[in-house]
Ligand SMILES: Cc1cc2nc3c(=O)[nH]c(=O)nc-3n(C[C@H](O)[C@H](O)[C@H](O)COP(=O)(O)OP(=O)(O)OC[C@H]3O[C@@H](n4cnc5c(N)ncnc54)[C@H](O)[C@@H]3O)c2cc1C
Ligand SMILES: Cc1cc2nc3c(=O)[nH]c(=O)nc-3n(C[C@H](O)[C@H](O)[C@H](O)COP(=O)(O)OP(=O)(O)OC[C@H]3O[C@@H](n4cnc5c(N)ncnc54)[C@H](O)[C@@H]3O)c2cc1C
């Protein structure tokens with residue numbers, strides 16, 4: 001009654017050889033973790049980092065919330081391993097300019113800051129470009145409102161001495177959370193972690209938040225520990241009002257612990273310093289990267305939309321994976337779990353050294369193709385390109401290539417096709433068939 | 437009502453509709469008697485023509501079981517489908533076929549109960565509408 | 574049982590974590606044996622319902638069904654259901670595991686053991702003040718999930734009618750000093766809000782009240798989802814955990830005693846039904862297993878990660894609260910580590 005959904009075909013698409021070579025874009029903690037793990041497997045790894053140093057966002061961190069180790073030492077050791085490994089090449093000041101081809105035939109053009117270019121042919125690409133942080137919107141004159149990474153630095157530098165800011169002692173600190181980024185738990189984790197340290201150093205700390213996001217291993221215990229040490233916690237529905245008061249800042253919020261509205265008073269927290277967590281945002285360059293790599297973007301310009309059936313670390317293209325803060329800012333432990341999941345995906349892909357296309361796959365019948373680019377535009381997996389390969393085409397003019405006459409037509413790369421059939425249904429010339 | 441038992445053609449996305457149908461079967465839920473299931477790899481595979489052909493060649497109602505939006509295994513299939521069903525409905529309006537004869541219904545793998553409930557409702561609705569006058573067969 | 578089950582890797586627990594770990598190792602060409610004590614694979618999450626409203630709300634329940642199908646088609650992975658571990662001998666990469674299945678005892682050898690024993694929902698009757706098990710119309714979120722999955726509707730257990738007014742009480746069994754569970758279960762805020770959205774989509778006339786301490790985010794799209802919840806006029810957010818649930822034995826209607834911060838007073842609000850958003854605790858059966866394997870518990874009461882290098886791994890929610898999404902990511906990362914271990918790296 002209607003044409004068949006699939007056609008069957010005797011000859012299966014040929015397997016594609018995959019060399020153990022992987023390109024990693026972004027040398028943050030996720031990028032270097034993936035690099036180290038894959039290098040241990042004997043994979044040749046190239047890290048393309050746009051900055052001049054490895055480490056990414058973690059370079060601004062000094063304390064873990066869940067273990068006593070010093071972050072910079074841990075990071076330094078890791079970077080040393082990665083930079084010293086024989087089969088890892090680190091390109092600094094490097095940007096991906098082009099990515100052509102498909103799984104098994106990727107051609108990546110990388111330009112470094114000195115203007116040198118390198119062409120790589122990786123079997124898989126891992127995107128770990130992280131996110132950027134914007135300074136918290138401070139008060140008009142910017143004074144005495146600092147970001148959370150500045151507070152980390154202050155604490156790391158003060159060592160055993162009392163905390164001081166621009167030469168003045170700091171006695172009272174207030175953290176204000178959730179003015180932006182109310183879906184990211186890093187701010188709560190950071191604030192409580194720093195509050196405990198500050199309180200131990202003799203400061204009086206208050207944390208003002210909409211919700212305390214303690215959904216991380218060990219966080220509820222740390223929260224209780226902070227309360228035990230005398231850190232004050234206030235929750236708000238309306239963000240607090242800040243004003244200058246003497247040498248400090250006054251943070252005013254209604255005291256919600258008092259139930260009766262008429263008795264509810266406004267609490268003023270007089271603070272020497274106010275800490276407002278940086279806002280996380282997608283790197284504007286991600287847009288350009290996604291254009292070059294034909295990747296999809298999701299909410300706020302971050303990589304990939306949130307889609308349960310398309311599990312976390314996958315991108316819309318076969319052979320390209322993503323992990324870490326480029327998709328969603330998370331605490332380090334969760335980012336690293338993703339990094340290891342990517343390692344697993346890459347290992348599974350490279351396992352055996354060949355990729356055999358799985359059924360079904362779409363195929364264009366070149367003579368029928370009108371080169372209208374509909375399928376190229378609509379394939380969600382960027383599996384179709386227009387190439388000169390047909391020996392006959394009713395619609396488009398032939399071109400000479402090596403003395404042979406070749407016609408232009410759309411071509412589906414079987415290694416990249418997911419077999420959804422969207423192109424088949426959309427082709428106005430009915431030139432595409434889905435083969436089982 | 438008379439003994440009219442409407443024929444329903446249900447296109448089932450293999451990522452959601454088909455497993456839901458299987459779940460309905462294992463749970464032994466009621467489904468209409470005169471039902472034809474057409475598995476498709478993704479609802480995005482369904483051409484506008486399939487929908488109209490099905491109506492032309494004997495179906496009283498056509499249902500597409502697709503994944504919920506933002507949960508397509510191929511990211512965009514159900515979005516493409518929506519456009520095509522809209523187009524098919526325009527054509528149906530022009531030739532005087534009732535809009536109720538074509539519908540998208542979103543399910544997940546675990547929506548066996550919804551699958552059966554929806555089809556039973558659809559069968560009732562079609563029974564009231566009467567046979568599809570557009571069919572040729 | 575015969576040699577065909579003597580695979581280098583033994584995975585204990587056939588929930589989503591165990592299944593994913595098995596599938597991933599299989600992709601690397603490592604033969605595995607998967608052991609599940611229940612009659613079928615899937616674990617807790619295989620009985621959840623879809624929580625979509627207009628669009629998918631990313632609860633990940635359908636992914637479990639898909640992975641279950643995937644593994645059922647994988648004949649090369651030995652899947653032993655209705656089987657339990659009774660003893661473990663040996664160490665460091667050559668373990669001898671005794672197994673009881675249908676009354677028969679057998680022995681397996683394994684180089685690596687992955688524990689994916691999972692979690693139990695918190696036993697809500699432990700919070701006597703909410704009356705679970707005594708008051709008919711107090712149900713747990715798990716009961717509600719199963720109601721929606723297998724019957725496709727919600728109803729009051731007392732009279733089968735559609736409840737018009739539902740209260741969701743958060744943090745039942747988590748973040749609670751009185752019962753000693755000093756951790757956040759990380760999933761219940763998100764699943765409760767998704768359930769509310771799904772119910773409001775199906776029954777727009779039903780109103781819900783969300784009683785909570787703090788809202789925990791989940792995933793990249795949570796911001797938009799939460800905004801949609803806040804804009805929904807049929808959902809009331811009250812930051813206060815109730816102290817008690819009362820019921821009328823005649824009408825089976827409920828009264829919930831709570832501090833309403835909006836009105837500024839302690840009130841007793843009437844509700845048709847109360848849903849307890851239960852958190853997670855380590856699976857009962859995981860403790861004897863931990864003893865057999867010499868595993869300790871961490872300060873939150875979940876399985877502590879074992880010292881590296883002896884071929885024992887812990888994955889999924891038994892290592893600490895995780896949603897399905899993060900259980901899958903964790904299981905994948907564990908598979909890579911197991912593979913490294915087998916190759917002496
Ligand atoms: C202020 C702050 C506080 C934090 N506090 C905590 C905390 O307390 N606890 C916790 O667990 N986590 C915390 N985090 C989170 C933690 O830093 C992140 O989880 C981690 O940095 C994510 O690593 P990543 O590798 O994904 O990204 P990043 O660390 O952001 O690394 C990305 C790298 O990619 C490079 N790059 C970007 N674009 C390109 C491109 N187009 N081409 C080439 N290279 C590119 C960047 O230069 C960078 O080096 C905090 C983060 C910040 C910013
Ligand atoms: C009420 C509730 C609602 C939830 N809703 C959601 C949600 O909407 N979205 C979401 O992402 N997450 C949700 N979660 C979390 C989700 O349930 C877990 O993430 C998931 O079940 C973890 O999977 P697992 O495989 O680690 O453990 P489990 O699913 O618990 O599986 C463990 C398996 O191991 C078996 N086992 C245990 N011990 C042994 C033994 N000794 N021998 C043999 N077999 C054994 C068990 O029988 C079980 O089958 C919810 C949790 C609860 C409590």
Ligand code: SF4
Nearest residue numbers: 369370372373375427
């Ligand atoms: S949609 Fe059809 S006609 Fe157009 S380019 Fe693709 S194959 Fe050719």
Ligand code: SF4
Nearest residue numbers: 379417418420421423
């Ligand atoms: S079947 Fe789908 S993935 Fe394959 S080429 Fe067509 S649209 Fe792209």
Ligand code: SF4
Nearest residue numbers: 623625629632633635
């Ligand atoms: S709401 Fe949950 S079960 Fe439903 S489609 Fe989305 S992820 Fe799947």
Ligand code: SF4
Nearest residue numbers: 744747757758761762
């Ligand atoms: S996720 Fe929400 S309900 Fe669950 S324990 Fe944490 S705060 Fe409480």
